[in-house]
Amino acid sequence: MKTHSIWLAATLALFVSIGAMAESVRQGGLSLIETHRTDLVAASLGEQRLPVSDKGVVVLPVDMDAKPGEAHVTLEFADGSRATYNFNVEAHTFREERLQIANQRYVEPHPEDVERYTREAERQEKVYSSFSEMSALPFPMAVPTNGCRSSEFGVRRFLNDQPRSPHSGLDIAAPTGTPIIAPAAGRIALTGDFFFSGKLVMIDHGAGIVSVLGHMSEVSAEEGQLVDQGDLVGEVGATGRVTGAHVHWTLSIGGVRVDPEFALESPSSQVTGC
Numbered sequence: 203m204k205t206h207s208i209w210l211a212a213t214l215a216l217f218v219s220i221g222a223m224a225e226s227v228r229q230g231g232l233s234l235i236e237t238h239r240t241d242l243v244a245a246s247l248g249e250q251r252l253p254v255s256d257k258g259v260v261v262l263p264v265d266m267d268a269k270p271g272e273a274h275v276t277l278e279f280a281d282g283s284r285a286t287y288n289f290n291v292e293a294h295t296f297r298e299e300r301l302q303i304a305n306q307r308y309v310e311p312h313p314e315d316v317e318r319y320t321r322e323a324e325r326q327e328k329v330y331s332s333f334s335e336m337s338a339l340p341f342p343m344a345v346p347t348n349g350c351r352s353s354e355f356g357v358r359r360f361l362n363d364q365p366r367s368p369h370s371g372l373d374i375a376a377p378t379g380t381p382i383i384a385p386a387a388g389r390i391a392l393t394g395d396f397f398f399s400g401k402l403v404m405i406d407h408g409a410g411i412v413s414v415l416g417h418m419s420e421v422s423a424e425e426g427q428l429v430d431q432g433d434l435v436g437e438v439g440a441t442g443r444v445t446g447a448h449v450h451w452t453l454s455i456g457g458v459r460v461d462p463e464f465a466l467e468s469p470s471s472q473v474t475g476c
């Protein structure tokens with residue numbers, strides 16, 4: 203169910219003291235906590251440092267494998283005091299999908315492919331784990347391309363009947379050459395032509411919030427370039443491991459992949475299918 207955007211959650215969220223239960227955030231979901239405290243300097247969820255705006259808003263990503271039930275965010279204020287924000291992790295059942303991939307190398311990669319994608323994953327990991335300065339919260343984000351949702355976040359995938367990692371992003375299908383825009387302002391942190399993701403652009407939105415847009419036919423942004431929301435960064439294609447032309451959008455917050463639908467002002471209620 204994707205009827206809740208973070209905007210609704212943000213207006214409902216209350217700053218609560220230890221013990222009280224606040225809102226629910228779905229596995230793989232995202233919420234904004236309004237603390238109404240401009241002296242908020244840091245927030246964390248377990249070991250994970252969370253993005254905090256200068257207006258006292260905390261960005262709370264919930265891992266799709268997070269344990270359902272009570273969880274809490276630790277808040278730290280300028281005077282050194284601390285508080286706890288309690289919330290509930292709501293269990294979510296992710297759909298299963300069976301795909302037939304024509305090129306068997308994408309299902310059972312050759313040793314040189316493994317070496318290649320391991321190297322590429324390391325380059326991506328550097329961006330995912332970065333924590334650069336954030337000028338403003340990058341929400342709500344914009345849908346990166348006009349098209350239909352062809353596969354949602356978190357789908358448990360079987361490629362040629364073999365189980366693989368869950369779908370790390372949202373797929374939007376559109377004809378090759380359809381423009382792809384930056385979902386929010388940021389800095390182009392990485393571009394390239396990768397084994398699984400094809401031609402891709404990684405955008406650092408600041409504070410560990412990163413978008414990856416993959417399978418492009420053309421990349422039209424350069425590493426180091428600053429982009430505004432809506433700026434052209436590439437074109438839809440079918441490069442890398444795909445079954446057709448689409449853009450794959452990963453949204454990562456502090457290394458935790460979340461459903462990009464939660465970052466939009468108006469999430470799509472379409473579950474899947476074009």
Ligand SMILES: [Zn+2]
Pocket residue numbers: 353369370371372373449450451
């Ligand atoms: Zn995808």
